[in-house]
Amino acid sequence: MTTRRGDALAAIRYLAPAALVLAGLLGYPIYQLVLISFYDYGQEQASGGAPLTFIGTENYRRLFSDGQFWAVLGQTTAFAAVCVVGTLLVGGALAVLATRVRAVPRSLLFLAALGAWATPAVAGSTIWLFLFDADLGLVNEVLSGLGIHGMSGYSWTYDRYMAFALVAAEVIWCSFPFVMVTLYAGIRAIPAEVLEAARLDGASTWRTVRSVILPLLRPLLAVATIQSIIWDFKLFTQIYVMTGGGGVAGQNLVLNVYAYQQAFAASDYGLGSAIGVVMTVLLLVVTLFYLRALRRGGEELA
Amino acid sequence: MRWLRRPGRAVAEVLTVVIAGVVAFPLYWMLLTALKPEGEVLAANPRPWTLAPTWENFHRVLTVSGFGRFFLNSVIVAVVVVALSLALSFLAAVALTRFRFRGRTVLLVMLLVAQMVPVEALTIPLFFVMRVVGQTVPVLGLNHLGSLVLVHLAFSLPFAIWMLRGFVAAVPVELEEAAALDGASRFRFTWQVLFPVVAPGLVATSVLSFMHAWNDFLFAKTFVTVEEVQTLPLAILVFFKPDQNDWGAIMAGSTLMTVPVLVFFVLVQRRLVSGLAGAVKG
Numbered sequence: 001m002t003t004r005r006g007d008a009l010a011a012i013r014y015l016a017p018a019a020l021v022l023a024g025l026l027g028y029p030i031y032q033l034v035l036i037s038f039y040d041y042g043q044e045q046a047s048g049g050a051p052l053t054f055i056g057t058e059n060y061r062r063l064f065s066d067g068q069f070w071a072v073l074g075q076t077t078a079f080a081a082v083c084v085v086g087t088l089l090v091g092g093a094l095a096v097l098a099t100r101v102r103a104v105p106r107s108l109l110f111l112a113a114l115g116a117w118a119t120p121a122v123a124g125s126t127i128w129l130f131l132f133d134a135d136l137g138l139v140n141e142v143l144s145g146l147g148i149h150g151m152s153g154y155s156w157t158y159d160r161y162m163a164f165a166l167v168a169a170e171v172i173w174c175s176f177p178f179v180m181v182t183l184y185a186g187i188r189a190i191p192a193e194v195l196e197a198a199r200l201d202g203a204s205t206w207r208t209v210r211s212v213i214l215p216l217l218r219p220l221l222a223v224a225t226i227q228s229i230i231w232d233f234k235l236f237t238q239i240y241v242m243t244g245g246g247g248v249a250g251q252n253l254v255l256n257v258y259a260y261q262q263a264f265a266a267s268d269y270g271l272g273s274a275i276g277v278v279m280t281v282l283l284l285v286v287t288l289f290y291l292r293a294l295r296r297g298g299e300e301l302a
Numbered sequence: 303m304r305w306l307r308r309p310g311r312a313v314a315e316v317l318t319v320v321i322a323g324v325v326a327f328p329l330y331w332m333l334l335t336a337l338k339p340e341g342e343v344l345a346a347n348p349r350p351w352t353l354a355p356t357w358e359n360f361h362r363v364l365t366v367s368g369f370g371r372f373f374l375n376s377v378i379v380a381v382v383v384v385a386l387s388l389a390l391s392f393l394a395a396v397a398l399t400r401f402r403f404r405g406r407t408v409l410l411v412m413l414l415v416a417q418m419v420p421v422e423a424l425t426i427p428l429f430f431v432m433r434v435v436g437q438t439v440p441v442l443g444l445n446h447l448g449s450l451v452l453v454h455l456a457f458s459l460p461f462a463i464w465m466l467r468g469f470v471a472a473v474p475v476e477l478e479e480a481a482a483l484d485g486a487s488r489f490r491f492t493w494q495v496l497f498p499v500v501a502p503g504l505v506a507t508s509v510l511s512f513m514h515a516w517n518d519f520l521f522a523k524t525f526v527t528v529e530e531v532q533t534l535p536l537a538i539l540v541f542f543k544p545d546q547n548d549w550g551a552i553m554a555g556s557t558l559m560t561v562p563v564l565v566f567f568v569l570v571q572r573r574l575v576s577g578l579a580g581a582v583k584g
Contacts, residue, residue: 007401026460029428032431122535136348138350272426276426
């Protein structure tokens with residue numbers, strides 16, 4: 001790195017445009033989010049018909065004494081956990097598989113994964129919905145063709161857990177490629193001699209994975225895990241599209257959809273913001289683990 | 303019969319090809335359904351092929367519902383976001399990798415934290431911000447594409463800067479010294495030397511910014527209520543109807559929405575993977 005005079009001044013000029021946009025459209029809204037959560041902010045306040053009243057932590061008190069909030073928080077966490085574990089297992093297993101085959105099958109796998117990765121969330125949701133459609137879906141057709149009773153006309157989105165499972169399958173489908181590609185690159189970066197030594201020592205594939213590959217990949221795995229947690233915890237589109245805005249009687253609500261409903265459907269912007277603040281704080285805690293994982297991975301930030 | 307000597311690998315390769323098929327199958331089904339005539343889409347026993355492929359679903363989507371307009375809206379938002387995000391993140395990445403100044407580490411940590419912010423939670427304050435902005439600058443307000451451009455620009459910047467940092471850092475310092483000896487100013491060096499050298503990285507970064515803007519559902523839904531300004535994700539949902547979903551049209555619309563991203567992805571996959579590996583490693 002060359003050090004010239006006037007670096008600080010030049011840096012300010014180069015950083016200013018991005019900093020302005022981020023301050024105005026990310027920093028300020030976060031401040032506003034916190035602020036709104038302390039106000040009684042309904043339809044009348046939003047349209048300017050009534051003055052704003054500061055109500056302190058009243059929105060939070062209402063939120064924390066609301067049984068549905070805890071239920072939604074619980075199922076958001078469980079759902080995100082299933083998605084994260086599924087994504088890591090599928091992505092990790094396929095990354096290992098990809099290292100054990102020749103170029104042609106590997107390219108086919110990567111091309112297919114690239115396709116799933118590139119599919120927009122809305123498109124992915126509609127495709128999976130159609131595949132699992134009660135009357136016209138291929139899955140029900142095949143399953144009842146196999147003689148499984150009651151599959152013809154079976155609605156996958158009616159039952160709470162089936163609906164969550166279906167959304168989770170779509171989420172894993174479109175998010176495992178990131179994990180697979182990252183871990184594949186990580187495995188490839190392991191020196192061949194290390195793996196050769198394990199082989200010469202007579203280690204089985206499973207033993208090599210567990211005792212050699214996994215420890216070496218730990219920093220990368222930590223990053224992939226935390227990225228997945230962050231993505232899956234704040235899912236919106238898939239749940240909204242596939243369960244029709246949160247499922248039968250709101251049985252498939254996750255925090256983001258719940259906040260959206262409270263704010264824009266029920267016009268309770270104060271409560272919606274409080275939910276947003278809770279989510280932000282939870283993800284911030286995860287982020288702290290992320291920073292620690294990065295540092296432990298021996299990465300220097302500067 | 304060479305494979306007989308390595309049965310383990312043969313099994314692994316067959317398995318890999320089968321899994322690739324399973325992963326790609328939903329996309330195949332989307333394209334197939336989009337090309338099927340209506341009678342076959344609604345048939346009780348769907349077949350995994352069609353003998354009478356037709357453009358009628360695409361035709362219906364593009365002409366009847368004004369999908370072309372929504373497609374264009376999505377393209378406008380995504381392209382403007384990509385262009386602005388590249389310019390701003392390139393400058394920021396140069397400052398963060400090439401210049402020494404105090405507070406750099408703090409800025410980097412802030413960038414990481416910014417990537418974690420659940421932007422969906424910001425719909426509420428941003429809705430009000432855009433309403434106010436719209437009162438002074440109408441094109442940037444609600445019900446205008448400008449509001450979508452602004453939010454997606456802000457959301458894609460942190461990751462774009464983070465990823466570009468790796469590409470800029472990979473350019474040898476000697477290049478800068480040589481340019482300085484030739485009397486090039488820092489500004490000229492940045493735009494005439496560094497910018498072209500980092501171009502492949504810019505392309506890889508732009509895919510992710512593009513996807514960010516292109517895929518957005520929530521903000522388009524919240525900020526835009528007039529039909530002419532709607533973007534693709536919402537336009538597809540129009541074909542979900544209480545009595546009978548128009549699956550042929552939904553799949554044709556989904557195909558139209560997926561293809562641009564897919565093409566972009568395939569073109570830059572190599573750069574993308576190396577860029578992501580760099581970004582993930584920090």
